[in-house]
Amino acid sequence: MSSLPSFRRFLLIGRPAEGAGLSAGGRDARIDVVRGLALLIIFINHMPGNVASAYTPYNFGFSDAADIFVLLAGVSATLAYGGLIEQRGFSIAALKLGARLWTLYIAHIAVFIIVCGVVATAVTRTENPLYVEMINIQPFFRDTVEALIGALTLTYQPSYLDILPLYIVLLALFPAIYYAARISPLLTLVGSLAIWQAALVFELNLPNGNAGVWFFNPFAWQVIFTLGVVIGRAALLGVGAPRRAWLDAAALAFIVFAWVVKTATGNPTGIAVLNDWFDSVQLGSDKTNLAWMRLIHIGALTWLAIRWLPAGGSMAKYAPGHVLACVGQNSLHVFCVGIVLAIIGQILLAETSFALGVQLLICTAGITILTGLGMFLSWYRSITKRGESAEPTQVRGTQAPRPSLSSR
Numbered sequence: 001m002s003s004l005p006s007f008r009r010f011l012l013i014g015r016p017a018e019g020a021g022l023s024a025g026g027r028d029a030r031i032d033v034v035r036g037l038a039l040l041i042i043f044i045n046h047m048p049g050n051v052a053s054a055y056t057p058y059n060f061g062f063s064d065a066a067d068i069f070v071l072l073a074g075v076s077a078t079l080a081y082g083g084l085i086e087q088r089g090f091s092i093a094a095l096k097l098g099a100r101l102w103t104l105y106i107a108h109i110a111v112f113i114i115v116c117g118v119v120a121t122a123v124t125r126t127e128n129p130l131y132v133e134m135i136n137i138q139p140f141f142r143d144t145v146e147a148l149i150g151a152l153t154l155t156y157q158p159s160y161l162d163i164l165p166l167y168i169v170l171l172a173l174f175p176a177i178y179y180a181a182r183i184s185p186l187l188t189l190v191g192s193l194a195i196w197q198a199a200l201v202f203e204l205n206l207p208n209g210n211a212g213v214w215f216f217n218p219f220a221w222q223v224i225f226t227l228g229v230v231i232g233r234a235a236l237l238g239v240g241a242p243r244r245a246w247l248d249a250a251a252l253a254f255i256v257f258a259w260v261v262k263t264a265t266g267n268p269t270g271i272a273v274l275n276d277w278f279d280s281v282q283l284g285s286d287k288t289n290l291a292w293m294r295l296i297h298i299g300a301l302t303w304l305a306i307r308w309l310p311a312g313g314s315m316a317k318y319a320p321g322h323v324l325a326c327v328g329q330n331s332l333h334v335f336c337v338g339i340v341l342a343i344i345g346q347i348l349l350a351e352t353s354f355a356l357g358v359q360l361l362i363c364t365a366g367i368t369i370l371t372g373l374g375m376f377l378s379w380y381r382s383i384t385k386r387g388e389s390a391e392p393t394q395v396r397g398t399q400a401p402r403p404s405l406s407s408r
Contacts, residue, residue, distance in 0.1 A: 004242045011186040016239045028235070029316035029325050030309050031079075035072045036327030036374065039334050040367055041065035046160050046342035050349060050359040061258040062285045062297035066163065070221055071298060073167055074228020075235070077174050078181075082229075082236055085178065094175070101171055104332070108164040111336050112151045115161065115343050116140050122347045131347060135159040139209055147209075156209035160339060166216040169206075170225040177222075177229050185230040192226040195219060200289055213288075220290035224298060231302070241306045248307060251300035258297050327374035334370050341366045 006016040042065045044052050058064040084093040122131045132138050135158045140147040150156025154165045180188040199219030206214045267278040285291035309315065316325040327334050345362045352358040
């Protein structure tokens with residue numbers, strides 16, 4: 001834990017102390033475990049109406065897995081590219097960042113095409129044209145060329161295919177946000193909040209074809225990403241959260257308050273002037289433009305996670321944490337497959353009239369596939385790295401020794 005003066009210095013000028021350098025700490029399993037859990041929750045929530053979705057965080061608080069995903073995207077980007085900027089300079093980091101942006105873009109287009117194929121197959125087999133409307137994919141069948149151009153320019157996004165475009169835009173803005181955070185994390189956060197509020201006042205958003213605007217307004221959601229960048233910058237410099245019991249209590253109290261509000265029926269306080277507010281937040285806080293309640297809620301959760309979840313590799317030591325960490329370490333692959341599985345799941349649920357057994361089977365099968373994919377990719381990466389490090393370096397002019405019988 002850092003002292004309060006060091007923490008204040010970091011917030012003001014981006015450095016905890018004179019001469020402070022990058023932290024040499026290892027990978028923090030908290031990021032992978034929590035991100036892995038968020039990805040599985042996103043898969044469940046992308047199949048509205050299934051029984052499992054009633055037990056996801058959205059029903060017990062003002063924020064949900066999407067907020068966690070964007071926050072951790074900012075943290076991870078800082079640890080990956082911020083560290084690269086400090087160690088090897090901006091040019092090398094820019095190359096890596098550009099390669100990642102291209103990968104995200106190709107992944108988005110691939111998922112778009114696959115989902116269109118899935119829906120087209122479902123419509124053909126079931127003769128139910130409503131599946132076209134289910135995820136706002138009518139433009140693709142009405143004018144395929146125009147829809148493809150819109151998909152390529154990110155100006156047309158079917159429902160459930162809108163998180164990756166947001167991530168692409170935010171990651172493209174990462175260098176500017178990171179360099180601002182190097183100067184002053186506090187001023188960076190204040191500027192981010194100002195952009196968000198200005199976007200609300202002037203109704204700024206990006207176009208999304210006939211649907212109007214992006215479901216995730218990047219002018220608003222950059223606030224959560226920026227918060228993640230600041231947290232990642234603190235981690236790079238080894239700056240911890242100061243011990244403040246009153247902040248812990250305030251964060252916990254707000255989370256409990258959100259739980260009570262979301263699980264209550266109507267207005268539990270009986271104060272008539274609050275009736276409309278309770279009705280609005282119980283239906284769901286504004287997700288497109290990022291309601292204040294969402295931001296405060298994710299902030300409270302983040303504070304408690306930083307303060308009380310064990311750092312380092314502790315959370316991945318046991319089987320459940322290890323499995324979730326594998327999912328989180330392979331987030332792009334798992335997310336893309338999860339989107340396709342969720343669309344297939346929606347169709348199967350509709351075709352079976354949301355039978356309870358089918359709901360449970362689809363959720364279980366999907367989670368099994370996604371966790372299995374994460375574990376396989378982690379295993380494959382480990383043996384690939386092990387194979388590269390174990391390659392013998394043969395000295396010129398000599399022969400590698402032949403294995404003896406005893407070495408078999």
